[in-house]
Amino acid sequence: MMLKRLVSFIVILWAGAALAQSYPDYSSTTVNDFAKVLSTEERQALSNQLKKLRQDTGVEMTVVTLVSKRHYTGATSPSVSLERFATGLFNHWGVGDATRNDGVMLLLLTKDREVRIELGAAYKREWDSTAARVIDNHMIDAFAERKWAQGLQAGTDETIETIVLPFTNGEAPSNDGWIFGIIAAGALVLFGFSLREKISARMRRCPQCGQRKLGHVRETDMRATRSSPGRGRHVVTCTNCAFREERAFDIPRKSSNNNSSSNFGGGSSGGGGASGRF
Numbered sequence: 001m002m003l004k005r006l007v008s009f010i011v012i013l014w015a016g017a018a019l020a021q022s023y024p025d026y027s028s029t030t031v032n033d034f035a036k037v038l039s040t041e042e043r044q045a046l047s048n049q050l051k052k053l054r055q056d057t058g059v060e061m062t063v064v065t066l067v068s069k070r071h072y073t074g075a076t077s078p079s080v081s082l083e084r085f086a087t088g089l090f091n092h093w094g095v096g097d098a099t100r101n102d103g104v105m106l107l108l109l110t111k112d113r114e115v116r117i118e119l120g121a122a123y124k125r126e127w128d129s130t131a132a133r134v135i136d137n138h139m140i141d142a143f144a145e146r147k148w149a150q151g152l153q154a155g156t157d158e159t160i161e162t163i164v165l166p167f168t169n170g171e172a173p174s175n176d177g178w179i180f181g182i183i184a185a186g187a188l189v190l191f192g193f194s195l196r197e198k199i200s201a202r203m204r205r206c207p208q209c210g211q212r213k214l215g216h217v218r219e220t221d222m223r224a225t226r227s228s229p230g231r232g233r234h235v236v237t238c239t240n241c242a243f244r245e246e247r248a249f250d251i252p253r254k255s256s257n258n259n260s261s262s263n264f265g266g267g268s269s270g271g272g273g274a275s276g277r278f
Helices: 002-020 040-057 082-093 126-138 140-144 148-168 177-183 195-203
Strands: 031-033 061-066 104-109 114-119 214-222 230-238 244-251 272-277
Touching (some): 031 040, 082 104, 082 114, 140 148
């Protein structure tokens, strides 16, 4: 009798440990809507955007929705933090290039009312405050009203604009992003990779004619491949005169994964990023 109880106790402990360490399997490297909060059209729009980001920059960014982390950490481990769970999931999947570690995960837990932007190990801690601003200014309010698609799309746009693109261009984190957010709050759009540069350009006066008529586009001159980096240009022009300004940037090489369209590149996270509750 005592032996039977002991065996049962060991089995329960083993099962609890296995459950506590489990994570969902991904079916896509772009959007995994396990919580089923997105329509087919909304999911496809996000997926296309993230595929283009990977094509243009080599950066793997993925959006994940879950009902609750407890479904994977188990009822025996309800105290597992969002940060620990997100880092574990990120590393279990291997998000991002294995050499550059520049992947990004946007994780939403609908029942837990939590959201996190998990950053790859290459992003220094200075980027954490930028991630926090993205969550606070572009996602929390939408999620509080259960506008899941709106919050995910806005969060994806802003993460790309204020974290991924500046990072791949070798820029330092911006400490004045909240100023641009206040000034441009009524003019933010949900799509496009060049929003931050466009707003910045429009706020500047043309150095040639002095008018606020500047516009910005991001052009790719040579796409990155698995063997060589690509090249691109930020182009600022004035619609009032002939002013034109160009600034070149490098595009990192694509992941060397042989099936890059369906598998992550083996990247890892050191726990950087930011979290929020709604």
